[in-house]
Amino acid sequence: MERLRKIGDVVLKMEGISLAFGGVKALADVSFEVRAHEILAIIGPNGAGKSSMLNVINGFYRPQQGSITFHGRTRKQMEPHEAATQGIARTFQNIALFKGMSTLDNIMTGRNTMMKRNLLWQALYYGPALKEEIEHRAACERIIDFLEIEAIRRAPVGKLPYGLQKRVELGRALAAEPTLLLLDEPMAGMNLEEKQDMCRFILDVNDEFGTTIVLIEHDMGVVMDISDRVVVLDYGRKIAEGTPDAVRANQTVIDAYLGVAH
């Protein structure tokens, strides 16, 4: 698939990341780079360390070794709050929505770091705070239109079908207007039609807003279709990296991953 986009400079550089939980080595000396505007897929068998890597990027996990360079600043680990304010948004492998809230409210939380009115104004719920609330709501409505979820705007998300919940979760991440979007298995458990919709949204986000995307995906067809580059993990190690075609042809990858039923 040909798309017109200029892949830019390196925005995120992971170097020598190692992470262990007790005796379990989730990540062992993994290095890779992410370039502006690209879609990078991380693949690998279950337990390979893919989710752990996303958790390191947005600061949920603190690696024992290695460094993270994001937008020119190098640090040993990320802080979740810092990641969010620096433009990193994410979705989760097991949907992590705010179940008691409506679709709109869930998406509104995504704008948390952009809303600046202080506690006092909010306590009064008046003036600037109210105006700000209205502006941000308009932005969320645009995301709702974009994701074609107008019909469930007011519905409590806990009761929505799985595919729609995944879409709302994407909406919440988009509401933050991220420069780097991390998607952990955005299409897991979806039927074919839902997968196609999700692919389309991901590509549109990448095209229209230039958002850099790192995604974890099991469906090889999807990976081949939408990603610019692929990083392959196995038992916490990086075993290959390259274009989808190159990775597909790589014998180590075939042995470790494609040959394995999952």
Place this chain on the structure above:
Amino acid sequence: MDVLFFLEVLIGGLLSGTMYSLVALGFVLIFKASGVFNFAQGTMVLFAALTFVRLVEMGWNFWLSIAVTFAAMIALAFAVERLVLRPLVNQPLIILFMATIGLTFFLEGFTQTIWDSNVHRLDLGIKDTPWDIRGMLVSQFDVFAAVAAGTMVATLAVFFNKTRIGRALRAVADDHQAAQSVGISLQHIWVIVWAAAGLVALVAGLLWGARLGVQFSITIVALKALPVLILGGFTSVPGAIIGGLIIGASEKLAEVYIGPFVGGAIENWFPYMLAMVFLLFRPQGLFGEKIIERV
């Protein structure tokens, strides 16, 4: 049955119920944000009331004393977050619960060390003579307290439902990690809910203190919130409000209409029994979702 008398008891019960709602709300806010049952809530009421009374006794202006006491409650919120919650983050909830028990004993000692352990009279300037409304006697003080508590509850309910902070609080209540992923700081939210619980403690302390005198036993108002929480659910703001009203009304009605048959004074234990019976049928509370364990 005398309808007028029934209404009089009912109204009196509902009015005192708003105070239970208020205390319960203090618990609900902290529980929602952190999953912790704050054992120290009752002691916070004592700390607030005693601080206020002592400032007034030292000749301070009424409103200044309120402001300074509120500032002290906010300082307490910061201290609790920094010294108790933050070091224990990601520990099992039972550990946090134990920490609030520790906090209770510390705060009891601290309060009585910097102030004292005598009984203090607290005068809010409201007469406790009843109004006669078409033959019904309604306590003036009850009405005042209900209005104060009701305003407090309504303000907090709007704040936590309509604003960004409120949304952030509900987000934290639903999913810590997801909340952090959108840049909500747990520490920030904890300070806010503890400060809000401190404000609730202050208002409750003033109202109960004015009625019963400011003394150590004021900490037991917190126990009154337990049946309210069981009825209303630990995480529901509307639940705390309705639960408080139900407990308030039913304990007074029970005292008057059932009390005489069993020798009276059932007001003190009736709410707990009601809560226990309720637990058998709706353990998730009035507004909670039915919990079905996934197996």
